[in-house]
Amino acid sequence: xxxxxxxxxxxxxxxxxxxxxxxxxxxxxxxxxxxxxxxxxxxxxxxxxxxxxxxxxxxxxxxxxxxxxx
Numbered sequence: 551x552x553x554x555x556x557x558x559x560x561x562x563x564x565x566x567x568x569x570x571x572x573x574x575x576x577x578x579x580x581x582x583x584x585x586x587x588x589x590x591x592x593x594x595x596x597x598x599x600x601x602x603x604x605x606x607x608x609x610x611x612x613x614x615x616x617x618x619x620x
Contacts, residue, residue, distance in 0.1 A: 551581065552610050554602035559593035566597065573602075590620065 557570040570588040596617055600610035 551604045552598075552600040552602070552612060553604055554600075555586075556599040556601060557586065557588065558597040558599065559591055560595040560597070561593055563595050567591070567593075 552574060554573045555571065556568055558566040558568050560566045569591055570586050572586065574584050596615075598612065598615055600612075603610040
């Protein structure tokens with residue numbers, strides 16, 4: 551499970567802009583749906599980058615990410 555993350559967006563899949571960075575608080579003990587918000591931005595691509603997970607040294611993964619647009 552991912553504990554620290556970065557979210558980046560791009561219009562061309564080449565140039566990326568970081569729009570959010572932080573942690574999923576207490577995700578190991580409380581694996582519930584979490585919402586992370588950032589300022590609206592025009593983009594075609596969204597990248598979720600795992601920086602740290604609950605088990606050091608192992609691969610990170612996630613099952614689903616939802617992007618809510620206006």
